[in-house]
Amino acid sequence: MMPADSHSPPLDHVAERYVKLILAMGQHDASYVDAYYGPPEWQQQAIEQQQGLSDIKAAADMVLALFAGDHCLRAVNLRKQLQALLARVDMLQGARLDFDTESARLYDAVSPHHSRSYYATLVAEIDALLPGDGTVSARVNAFRAQLVIPADKLRAVMDAAIRAGRERTLQYIALPEGEDFVLEFVSDKPWSGYNWYKGNYQSVIQINTDLPVYIDRAVDLGCHEAYPGHHVYNVLLERDLVRGKGWLEYCVYPLYSPQSLIAEGTANYGIELSFTDAERLAFEQQVLYPLAGLDPALAPRYAQLNALLARLSYADNDIARQYLEGSLAREEALEWLVNVRLYPAEKSAQRLQFYDAMGAYVINYNLGQDMAKAYVERQGSTREAHWAAFCDLMSSPRVPSALRAE
Template identity: 85%
Template sequence: MTPDDSNPPLLADVAERYVKLVLAMGLHDAAYVDAYYGPPAWQQEALDQQASLSGIQAATNETLALLADEHCLRAVNLRKQLQAVLAKAEMLQGMRLDFDTESARLYDAVSPHHSRAYYEALVAQIDTLLPGDGSVSDRVNAFRAQFVIPADKLRAVMDAAIRAGRERTLQYIALPVEEDFVLEFVSDKPWSGYNWYKGNYQSVIQINTDLPVYIDRAVDLGCHEAYPGHHVYNVLLERDLVRAKGWMEYCIYPLYSPQSLIAEGTANYGIELSFTDAERLDFEQRVLYPLAGLDPALAPRYTQLNHLLAKLSYADNDIARQYLEGSLTREEALEWLVNVRLYPAEKSAQRLQFYDAMGAYVINYNLGQDMAKAYVERQGTTRAEHWAAFRDLMSSPRVPSGLRD
């Protein structure tokens, strides 16, 4: 690490305090610290001190006070991250927040609300695309059953998808030669994929095989978890901010923080940045469908369906909000997930597990994607300009509310 003149003593002190507060919080919530590759001594200090939640809350307020007169982008980011630490400390002490307040305080953003009628109009378009007997949900899931990647082909398909994402990313973003990842297949998780960043430019990427993995998910997961998504995001933070600038706040990643909206939003936007619709269809037909033993002739109609299903993504936020606030029972939320979001029953049950575990985190995927896309595409018109803005967004201390500027 070689600190430079962009690391003034006050912000360096605040950054260290922030990291230690996040480590202390992690002892109260095992999911809180998503990644840490800072000094082991700081971890040991947290273990030795075992700070109480009220102590963390008080120390966070003291640290925030140090930033009162600081207004640079880095200070704004530290302030937002510390405010999220404060919110989480209050929540773990029993404070109940409504869904939108939770998302604002933890993720610096609030998702729009839509009625059931809004989504039913979109479901009607899918009804037209897939006419026939039974519910729209039944027809969608019967059609999608043709696109499941066989278990014995999953690694080959995922390897090819990740390799393609990496090739596209390296055309625009230089990465350290030693960066790498390990791909694992796991089960019994509430998520479909996860990137565990280990530091030193290394990731462990896990794909959950509890439920069928459909062919379209190969590109989605490959781009989101690896290139140009989470793996690239974390590599850039480590290289450009922690090592090059000495900004130690980035050696830790608290999951319930504004950083997650940037991370999830860029990871999702990175999919369409890497592949235009035509490029993706061509790649899937030529490479992925044959590897999976699926019929490439079915790809265009499946792609058309997936474009319509993507328009239903905000239903996740609305279902989660109503379910977590108690205006939808568990049974009613499952019904929404099946008949509005058009998930199969088993996926719907898994989704409720995610809401229960993660609360308002769900907004980071779709709202984050839309905010990242809008920000990046305001910075230029060419693909190269979009990639440059995307890279800058991933390796700068920009906050979600600042993406609208």
């Protein structure tokens, strides 16, 4: 690790200027600041001053120049976050970035490309698992229709799934006393679940009920949004970095930044870290299916199906890239989502809404998960080692490009 340049200002000074720039950007983009629990007067200042985009860009360039010689992890992370802010300024000023350039500049990572024929072999395996008449997509969705959590059972099922994730997390990660969350059910959103971190170790977790919530989503959403996912991630950042070290850059979370790949990647990897395949099947079959009033005999086959569907996840990135770059028209993108990604038609329309709203953000889920998994599993071979590396990844400065094996 190289020493800081003797002319560089203290990073605490840089961090304060960074936070204020993120808050200033939030005045131009309502979704940009995902969480903030720093000094209230900084937020008020951003509202009152209303910096223009050109001024924000000039100030960010100036801050970057201040600590160009500092190569510690904290400085590297701040630099990547500021570079992503500059990319977002460019986009808001009308720059048209191709999908891979956008993902590289905002999230410090680029997703692999796959052809339709690559996914066809995976779809053929699902065809064999669910033989019968009609398209593979129709058969998948007919099977899944038996596995919708009834609306009046949704809270009980989600509570049980979140509780199980918390119990598993607490075996390996000590959390501060008083950490907690509120669970809400909402509608008219382009996403299926969201964690709004409020500071002081508190989250609001929202589940979107616009579309059917299938039984497997209980564990997915419970782990991803709560334990050991977003809630734990934010609690650790607040405890260990903001309070523990006084690193105020972590009191703000800009959504369109490399931090999101770490956040979404660890939240998704946290699902399989919490439950082995066998543990998850047993928990769902013995606890969640009965709570939802569903037939537990369907659980093993559904687990097989979901394992195959997970291998189709990168189709999301390929569809988004082609759709957003214009090589797939809207109807063509919907057809890919139905027949390649095997989404139901109504979810496919919602997914296009997500692409339109979030752009290349989609890569953070699957590519982020694979990068987090590979990094964590290189740190040791035992479950204890994986949890320790996972905790360290979430509670220390990290940038996505540094997760890759050298």
